[in-house]
Amino acid sequence: VYLAYDLQEKFVAVKIFQKDKYDPGEINAGIELWKKRKDIIFVLRYIKFDEESVYPMLLMEYANMMTLDIIAKQPQIALPKYALRALMKQILEGIRSFHAAGLIHRDIKCSNILLHSPPGSGLVHAKISDFGFAKKEDLINEKSDSNAGTLPFMSPEQFLKQTIVTQKVDIYAVGITFYHIITHKYHVNERKKMAVLKCIERPPEITDNLLWDLLSQLLEFNPDKRITADQAIFHPFLTSDETLADISLEQIELAALFDFPEFEEDQYFAKFDINPKFIVPES
Known part of the structure; x- marks a missing residue:
């Protein structure tokens, strides 16, 4: 590239x-x-x-920053909760758009989520990338398709012999991605262990009950019970009164900068940039 x-x-x-x-x-x-x-x-x-x-x-x-790995691989980087929420909302919104088009990504992971700061904006946008395994959901009907993906982001159903992959594999991978940037570690990283894993235990790094509830629903082992991106983006961890109270002054100020007509047609900015809940400050 x-x-x-x-x-x-x-x-x-x-x-x-x-x-x-x-x-x-x-x-x-x-x-x-x-x-x-x-x-x-x-x-x-x-x-x-x-x-x-x-x-x-x-x-x-062109995305001018690094990937989400820059956060996941550095334990000294602890995102403020307001920035974590905004980053999660961005990624879920990206997945929601992908799924609304009838697509499955099949390789969501930290290294496939790029970070970009439009020059002079002070903002950071997460961008889902690398569509090498992506397919239309209605075209995935072969057993061989279930093996696409990267350990340890693969969902439990992908280890079954008889399975049809759905968009829910992306949801699980998003859950692992969030888990990784919060804890800076994987729940497990061996195929044999993942194949027999029955649940993911709550790590000590996650103390917020609403955050763990959201992650638990993203990481639900039964794909039929696993929430969708549509449902996840409206989870109380991302929408409650606490969330609104947690919005930083910097998020509010950055959002106000783009709430003008001249930005409406600019390819770098969008409706999300005037919503403080989606603002990830570059600083």
Whole structure:
């Protein structure tokens, strides 16, 4: 992947493939998603795909920070609760958009969630990326499809011999992602242990009861009982009176900066940037 400058899009990321050695599913998922929704800022934007070149090229939105791993792998980084809530809301909103398009990502993990700060904004946007395993949900009906993903973000049903993968695998992976950035560790990281795991115990790092309730519902072992992204984004941990009281002055001030008509057509900003509950400050 290379950094390039496009006269229309400014800085872009360019992914170069060898001829006939790329997955059309990855390309189609990203492009189709953006055809249906133009206001998604929490999913990495695929701009265009040029397969006529000597080497096929995919132009993508450029994310100028690192991945969520920068938080997960550094125990000394403890996100303030208001920033954690906003980050969780961004990621859930991205997943909700992905699922609304009928897609399953199948490889949600910290390293596939990029961080981007629009220049001069003071904001940080989480962006779900890497659609290499993504497929339309109604096209996943083969047993082999259940093995896509990355340990330890794979859901319990993916270890069963007879299973049809649904969007609920993404929900479980989101739960593990949240668990990882909060505790800076994995619940378990071995295939054999994961295959026989029956539940995830509450770690001492998570003291907030509402937070643990949300994580428990995201990490429900029965996919039929596991909540959806739609349900998760309205969970009390993210919507209660305590949440409103916890919003920081910096979040309020940053949101106020973008509540003007001139930002409505700007590709870098969206309705979420005027909502303090979605604001992750860069500082």
